[in-house]
Amino acid sequence: MMERFSNPVLLKELKLRFRAFKSFSGLMFYLAVLCIFVAGFLLIYTQFSGTSFFRPNDSFTMFAVLSVLQMGLVMFMTPGLTAGAISTEREKQTLNILLTTTQSSTQIIIGKLLSSVAFLILMLVAGLPLYSLVFLFGGVSPSQFITIFLLYLVTLVAIGSIGIMFSTITKKTIVSMIATYGAMIFLGGITAFFFFIGVSMEQMSMGMSTATPFSPITYFWASINPGALMVTILYPEMANSLESVVGISLPIWVVYLIFYILLTAFCLFVAIRKLRANMKTNR
Amino acid sequence: MMVDIKGLTKKYGSFVALNNLNLTLDEGVVFGFVGANGAGKSTTFSILATLLSPTSGDAFINGKSVVREPKEVRKLIGYMPDFFGVYDQLKADEYLDFYGASYGLSADERKVLIPQLLELVNLTHKRYEYVDLLSRGMKQRLCLARSLIHDPKVLILDEPASGLDPRARIEMRDILKHLKSMGKTILISSHILPELAEMCDEIGVIDNGKLIAHGNVAAIQEQLQGDKRVIVKVMDQLEKARAFFEEDPYISSIEVADGKKEISFNYRGKTEDQVNLLRKALLADIPIYTLTEEEKDLEDVFMAITKGADEA
Numbered sequence: 383m384m385e386r387f388s389n390p391v392l393l394k395e396l397k398l399r400f401r402a403f404k405s406f407s408g409l410m411f412y413l414a415v416l417c418i419f420v421a422g423f424l425l426i427y428t429q430f431s432g433t434s435f436f437r438p439n440d441s442f443t444m445f446a447v448l449s450v451l452q453m454g455l456v457m458f459m460t461p462g463l464t465a466g467a468i469s470t471e472r473e474k475q476t477l478n479i480l481l482t483t484t485q486s487s488t489q490i491i492i493g494k495l496l497s498s499v500a501f502l503i504l505m506l507v508a509g510l511p512l513y514s515l516v517f518l519f520g521g522v523s524p525s526q527f528i529t530i531f532l533l534y535l536v537t538l539v540a541i542g543s544i545g546i547m548f549s550t551i552t553k554k555t556i557v558s559m560i561a562t563y564g565a566m567i568f569l570g571g572i573t574a575f576f577f578f579i580g581v582s583m584e585q586m587s588m589g590m591s592t593a594t595p596f597s598p599i600t601y602f603w604a605s606i607n608p609g610a611l612m613v614t615i616l617y618p619e620m621a622n623s624l625e626s627v628v629g630i631s632l633p634i635w636v637v638y639l640i641f642y643i644l645l646t647a648f649c650l651f652v653a654i655r656k657l658r659a660n661m662k663t664n665r
Numbered sequence: 666m667m668v669d670i671k672g673l674t675k676k677y678g679s680f681v682a683l684n685n686l687n688l689t690l691d692e693g694v695v696f697g698f699v700g701a702n703g704a705g706k707s708t709t710f711s712i713l714a715t716l717l718s719p720t721s722g723d724a725f726i727n728g729k730s731v732v733r734e735p736k737e738v739r740k741l742i743g744y745m746p747d748f749f750g751v752y753d754q755l756k757a758d759e760y761l762d763f764y765g766a767s768y769g770l771s772a773d774e775r776k777v778l779i780p781q782l783l784e785l786v787n788l789t790h791k792r793y794e795y796v797d798l799l800s801r802g803m804k805q806r807l808c809l810a811r812s813l814i815h816d817p818k819v820l821i822l823d824e825p826a827s828g829l830d831p832r833a834r835i836e837m838r839d840i841l842k843h844l845k846s847m848g849k850t851i852l853i854s855s856h857i858l859p860e861l862a863e864m865c866d867e868i869g870v871i872d873n874g875k876l877i878a879h880g881n882v883a884a885i886q887e888q889l890q891g892d893k894r895v896i897v898k899v900m901d902q903l904e905k906a907r908a909f910f911e912e913d914p915y916i917s918s919i920e921v922a923d924g925k926k927e928i929s930f931n932y933r934g935k936t937e938d939q940v941n942l943l944r945k946a947l948l949a950d951i952p953i954y955t956l957t958e959e960e961k962d963l964e965d966v967f968m969a970i971t972k973g974a975d976e977a
Contacts, residue, residue, distance in 0.1 A: 390766035484736060
């Protein structure tokens with residue numbers, strides 16, 4: 383029964399990944415960054431307050447900054463882990479042999495994606511002890527914590543899928559890497575820029591009329607920006623402010639979820655279609 | 666028939682890599698594919714291995730279409746490309762285990778098969794070594810074992826002996842002979858032509874994407890070498906012999922080597938004509954003591970064919 387659901391590529395990738403020194407060094411680097419940040423944060427806050435204690439408000443601030451930092455690390459590392467998934471096999475001349483096996487294209491692509499996602503989840507889980515420090519001091523609800531982790535998961539699967547897609551359709555890893563980081567910068571930075579432009583234009587037009595604002599495009603840019611969603615999760619009052627600017631009450635996480643699920647599905651579909659030569663029936 | 670290629674054509678823009686290739690091979694045949702670099706051998710093999718789609722035409726492996734049923738074809742073929750890499754962090758048995766799982770073999774089946782395959786390719790002693798640490802010849806043999814893991818009916822081996830030292834080549838040849846005795850249909854391309862001639866039942870010669878000859882080794886040599894070069898040695902009367910041969914309509918390009926008392930000429934007649942020629946010469950009292958044909962091996966044939974391509 384287990385054999386039916388096993389994915390040889392996934393098992394092989396996990397074996398190779400955890401045998402490679404760079405995986406351990408990557409994990410170590412990640413935890414070192416988090417450790418330095420948490421230790422520095424605690425030190426600075428206790429020094430500034432002069433009382434050597436940590437208030438729940440400070441704890442929440444640490445949680446918020448830690449969440450943003452971790453999101454940044456996830457967004458930075460995911461392209462590095464996925465953008466070479468197929469192109470590296472092509473460059474190492476192992477892909478042709480893999481493609482002549484009876485594994486389906488779907489199995490190969492999903493195996494590649496899941497192995498990268500598994501490693502990223504391991505990183506997030508490895509950081510949990512540091513993260514859980516915030517619970518010692520209070521100020522953060524478990525539901526907020528879980529929501530943030532779900533946000534990480536959706537985002538890293540989507541960026542991972544983009545990486546796998548570019549890795550499949552481009553011949554060289556470097557090109558795939560640049561394209562994936564470009565897509566990540568668009569989703570994380572350019573959308574924020576477009577959002578602020580939209581808000582500025584909305585405010586300018588609001589100054590001249592008394593009509594209720596309605597700006598679906600500005601709302602859309604905010605909805606697909608991971609940073610914007612994180613801010614509305616951490617500070618729910620920001621969701622109200624956004625609603626007052628764009629005039630749409632639908633929570634942005636709904637659009638975010640739909641958009642990133644569709645993006646993931648599209649990227650995986652393209653990768654699966656393009657992996658093998660386009661025979662008449664290739665699935 | 667096990668392999669049936671029908672009108673296979675592959676174009677890259679205006680460049681025609683394969684031009685209406687037709688070929689049929691019966692089960693158990695070892696077929697050698699000969700041609701210069703870029704002649705279309707690897708393209709043909711890539712299409713048969715379902716890695717490349719043809720522009721037109723189709724190929725069938727045991728009746729399964731490469732174009733319409735690639736997944737079924739993959740079950741029937743074992744493919745070894747001319748250049749391949751390995752997963753350097755895997756050990757030899759793990760390498761085979763991964764590909765066994767990739768062909769849907771159960772863990773129990775793999776446990777039985779892997780030691781057998783390693784023994785077949787003389788790598789039992791390297792079972793727990795990292796693949797990256799193996800020599801080139803060992804990697805080639807491991808890759809061959811990999812291509813056999815699902816017991817395919819057809820083996821497609823693109824230059825399996827390339828880059829190997831003589832000892833490794835002989836080891837590879839012995840393994841291929843063993844596979845031939847197991848009844849596998851083998852398609853093999855190689856530049857080590859004498860070895861190919863020795864082990865192949867049939868040879869196909871491809872040039873500029875066209876199959877220009879196909880048959881057994883002797884037939885191919887006869888088909889491609891054109892006029893035979895015949896060498897006649899006489900005791901004496903060299904001039905009389907020369908005058909006699911000059912009258913024969915099938916003879917051209919006569920050369921006389923006085924010192925050796927030897928006459929050589931191109932002969933385009935059939936074997937029966939050659940018997941008649943010899944009979945007539947003896948009746949005409951020409952003291953012939955040997956008549957031999959200059960032999961061309963597969964390498965000469967290959968050189969003759971590819972000369973045109975290189976010059977172009």
